[in-house]
Amino acid sequence: xxxxxSRTLLEVQDLHANVNGIEILKGVNLTIKSxxxxxxxxxxGSGKSTFAKVLxxxxxxxxxxxxxxxxxxxxxxxxxxERARAGVFLAFQYPIEIPGVANNQxxxxxxxxxxxxxxxxxxxxxxxxxxxxxxxxLLEMNPDFLxxxxxxxxxxxxxxxxxxxxxxxxxxxxxxxxxxDSGLDIDALRIxxxxxxxxxxKDNAIILVTHYQRLLDYxxxxxxxxxxxxxxxxxxxxxxxxxxxxxxxxxINAKSHxxxxxxxx
Amino acid sequence: MSAVLQNLVNQPYKHGxxxxxxxxxxxKGLNEDIIRLISSKKNEPEWLLTFRLQAYEKWLSMxxxxxxxxxxxxxxxxxxxxxxxxxPKKKLASxxxxxxxxxxxxxxxxxxxxxxxxxxxxxxDVIFDSxxxxxxxxxxxxxxxxxxxxxxxxxxxxxxxxxxxxGTVVPVGDNFYAALxxxxxxxxxxxxxxxxVKCPMDLSTYFRINTEGSGQFExxxxxxxxxxxxxxxxGCTAPQFDTNQLHAAxxxxxxxxxxxxxxxxxxxxxxxxxxxxxxxxxxxxxxxxAKGVNSRISWTQVETGSAITWKYPSCILRGENxxxxxxxxxxxxxxxxxxxGTKMIHIGRNTRSTIISKSISAGRSNSSYRxxxxxxxxxxxxxxxxxxxxxxxxxxxxxxxxxxxxxHNNSAKVEHEASTSKIGEDQLFYFMQxxxxxxxxxxxxINGFCKEVFQQLPMEFAVEATxxxxxxxxxxxx
Numbered sequence: 001x002x003x004x005x006s007r008t009l010l011e012v013q014d015l016h017a018n019v020n021g022i023e024i025l026k027g028v029n030l031t032i033k034s035x036x037x038x039x040x041x042x043x044x045g046s047g048k049s050t051f052a053k054v055l056x057x058x059x060x061x062x063x064x065x066x067x068x069x070x071x072x073x074x075x076x077x078x079x080x081x082e083r084a085r086a087g088v089f090l091a092f093q094y095p096i097e098i099p100g101v102a103n104n105q106x107x108x109x110x111x112x113x114x115x116x117x118x119x120x121x122x123x124x125x126x127x128x129x130x131x132x133x134x135x136x137x138l139l140e141m142n143p144d145f146l147x148x149x150x151x152x153x154x155x156x157x158x159x160x161x162x163x164x165x166x167x168x169x170x171x172x173x174x175x176x177x178x179x180x181d182s183g184l185d186i187d188a189l190r191i192x193x194x195x196x197x198x199x200x201x202k203d204n205a206i207i208l209v210t211h212y213q214r215l216l217d218y219x220x221x222x223x224x225x226x227x228x229x230x231x232x233x234x235x236x237x238x239x240x241x242x243x244x245x246x247x248x249x250x251x252i253n254a255k256s257h258x259x260x261x262x263x264x265x
Numbered sequence: 266m267s268a269v270l271q272n273l274v275n276q277p278y279k280h281g282x283x284x285x286x287x288x289x290x291x292x293k294g295l296n297e298d299i300i301r302l303i304s305s306k307k308n309e310p311e312w313l314l315t316f317r318l319q320a321y322e323k324w325l326s327m328x329x330x331x332x333x334x335x336x337x338x339x340x341x342x343x344x345x346x347x348x349x350x351x352x353p354k355k356k357l358a359s360x361x362x363x364x365x366x367x368x369x370x371x372x373x374x375x376x377x378x379x380x381x382x383x384x385x386x387x388x389x390d391v392i393f394d395s396x397x398x399x400x401x402x403x404x405x406x407x408x409x410x411x412x413x414x415x416x417x418x419x420x421x422x423x424x425x426x427x428x429x430x431x432g433t434v435v436p437v438g439d440n441f442y443a444a445l446x447x448x449x450x451x452x453x454x455x456x457x458x459x460x461x462v463k464c465p466m467d468l469s470t471y472f473r474i475n476t477e478g479s480g481q482f483e484x485x486x487x488x489x490x491x492x493x494x495x496x497x498x499x500g501c502t503a504p505q506f507d508t509n510q511l512h513a514a515x516x517x518x519x520x521x522x523x524x525x526x527x528x529x530x531x532x533x534x535x536x537x538x539x540x541x542x543x544x545x546x547x548x549x550x551x552x553x554x555a556k557g558v559n560s561r562i563s564w565t566q567v568e569t570g571s572a573i574t575w576k577y578p579s580c581i582l583r584g585e586n587x588x589x590x591x592x593x594x595x596x597x598x599x600x601x602x603x604x605x606g607t608k609m610i611h612i613g614r615n616t617r618s619t620i621i622s623k624s625i626s627a628g629r630s631n632s633s634y635r636x637x638x639x640x641x642x643x644x645x646x647x648x649x650x651x652x653x654x655x656x657x658x659x660x661x662x663x664x665x666x667x668x669x670x671x672x673h674n675n676s677a678k679v680e681h682e683a684s685t686s687k688i689g690e691d692q693l694f695y696f697m698q699x700x701x702x703x704x705x706x707x708x709x710x711i712n713g714f715c716k717e718v719f720q721q722l723p724m725e726f727a728v729e730a731t732x733x734x735x736x737x738x739x740x741x742x743x
Contacts, residue, residue, distance in 0.1 A: 080698060081702050095695070166699060
């Protein structure tokens with residue numbers, strides 16, 4: 001979905017980040033334009049999920065060097081909730097359970113907070129109910145979800161659908177899907193991928209963080225990046241994912257000498 | 266993160282002001298003469314004076330309990346004034362004649378009596394430093410035969426009822442604080458629901474401790490006759506003083522055959538400042554007797570105030586098929602200490618009890634759940650379910666659970682579940698990632714955590730409790 005008139009949405013330069021004093025990201029560079037879908041692949045511990053969390057502003061991660069521009073604005077000037085309101089969305093790898101808080105209540109608060117920040121109309125509970133039910137159809141979700149506590153007792157697949165539902169409600173400019181395919185059976189994967197595809201448009205962009213090529217059969221990326229030891233070591237078109245699937249990550253390792261001594265974290 | 270938590274904890278107390286009303290205060294100290302003074306000030310009958318003196322005698326031989334998980338300096342019982350009554354400027358015939366300053370105090374407290382009562386359909390029996398000032402809705406209640414008045418008034422107008430039930434659930438020598446209360450109680454509420462009557466509205470009392478250095482010894486007695494039911498609301502707030510004030514109340518509930526009593530409390534007494542200076546010592550004995558078959562006693566409490574809370578609203582399940590319930594939220598912050606829980610004593614056959622306890626600790630506070638479930642040999646097929654959840658905010662607070670289970674009948678089924686959780690970084694981050702700010706996130710998490718208890722509260726109280734918790738913990742996370 002690469003457009004002629006696309007603009008730069010995200011520009012990451014030489015990003016370094018630590019968690020608990022250990023450096024995980026060691027110089028990430030990445031540019032994303034509106035309308036694009038990027039896949040970031042790599043082994044466990046390569047830094048993919050850390051990168052996703054740093055973009056969203058997780059307080060446990062300390063950025064030690066580099067810059068991130070989002071929509072021309074320095075992302076580090078924004079607190080996590082401000083990033084969310086500005087249009088950065090993270091679909092969590094492990095969505096958090098919140099006992100006693102009804103899903104519809106949580107969804108409406110998030111929706112209205114983001115709406116009011118964007119100068120748009122907030123919805124009262126009844127209006128919101130109609131609105132969210134419509135969005136749920138996209139993900140073939142049972143309306144029961146609305147009355148249950150947020151993610152509590154949800155199956156893996158239900159949690160992931162609930163994440164994409166939130167993406168559908170908040171209409172982010174940049175959606176980062178952190179291993180959204182993990183724990184999904186093939187039907188759920190199809191439904192989730194279908195939802196994501198319907199949400200992708202020429203004005204927004206999507207980052208898919210994943211281990212496996214499987215997801216990319218359903219959501220076709222414009223670019224595939226391979227991450228290792230805290231850097232992006234290879235970038236190519238969608239065919240790269242197939243090649244990785246067939247030949248394994250070692251195949252890249254063998255080709256990229258500069259990173260042969262990279263520490264796996 | 267802990268800095269935000271700190272801020273939430275450091276909210277000033279909203280209800281800290283003193284009303285300047287001339288009080289009629291007894292000299293400090295406790296002896297037989299003081300008890301006689303209280304009794305004569307109130308024109309009490311001889312049997313009540315005897316009751317007080319018996320309690321005083323018991324009290325003299327008793328020692329303060331030491332087993333609770335709280336620490337405080339020794340209380341000098343001789344430095345407390347045991348009687349204080351606001352001097353009415355003239356005899357009051359209606360609400361219009363109530364001291365306007367007193368009314369303004371209620372306004373400041375957010376209890377505009379007539380409006381509130383009219384709007385919410387709540388009859389409010391206002392207790393102001395131990396003497397009942399005004400009672401509304403009395404006539405409406407009287408139509409269905411309900412007696413709702415101060416206990417002093419009940420002693421005057423319905424002595425046979427008071428005499429029959431007072432001290433039957435909490436005997437004069439029950440414990441140190443109950444004995445003290447029995448000796449010196451000055452006022453409180455009395456409520457009698459006659460046979461077959463469902464009380465048409467929630468009955469509500471607002472307590473307020475107003476005179477510096479005067480202890481408050483409330484006495485409440487509620488009786489539901491056969492087939493009667495009542496929901497009683499108690500809300501408490503006290504102004505701010507540097508000295509610690511003692512509050513030792515006694516509440517007795519009696520439910521006869523097929524009767525139901527629901528007692529809800531929102532307690533927001535002054536908790537002391539961030540260094541633990543001042544605050545109320547809340548040492549309360551609350552107990553309900555489910556005397557008749559199919560009777561039900563239900564306690565719901567939201568405890569957010571007081572420097573120290575020592576309180577175990579209990580149920581004695583004597584009637585066959587009787588039910589006892591205890592739903593509690595205890596919030597502690599700064600240097601507050603709470604040791605609270607319940608006792609469920611199963612005596613009758615097929616008796617059932619439910620305990621849901623939620624504690625939230627922030628700052629350097631400490632919260633303990635202490636509960637006893639006792640199944641006596643006669644209690645065939647007794648059932649109990651207990652759930653005790655603790656939530657910690659920050660890393661300087663503590664939570665403990667002390668469940669005592671004594672089962673003397675093989676047919677009993679007793680379940681206990683406990684959990685401890687922390688408002689964690691990941692939980693808050695999830696909210697923030699959806700655009701929701703820290704304080705709203707904390708408020709939502711806490712209210713979710715307390716939901717099972719808040720659901721038990723009458724509507725207006727539930728709203729108040731939710732606000733109170735948000736206010737209480739504002740600035741304590743982040």
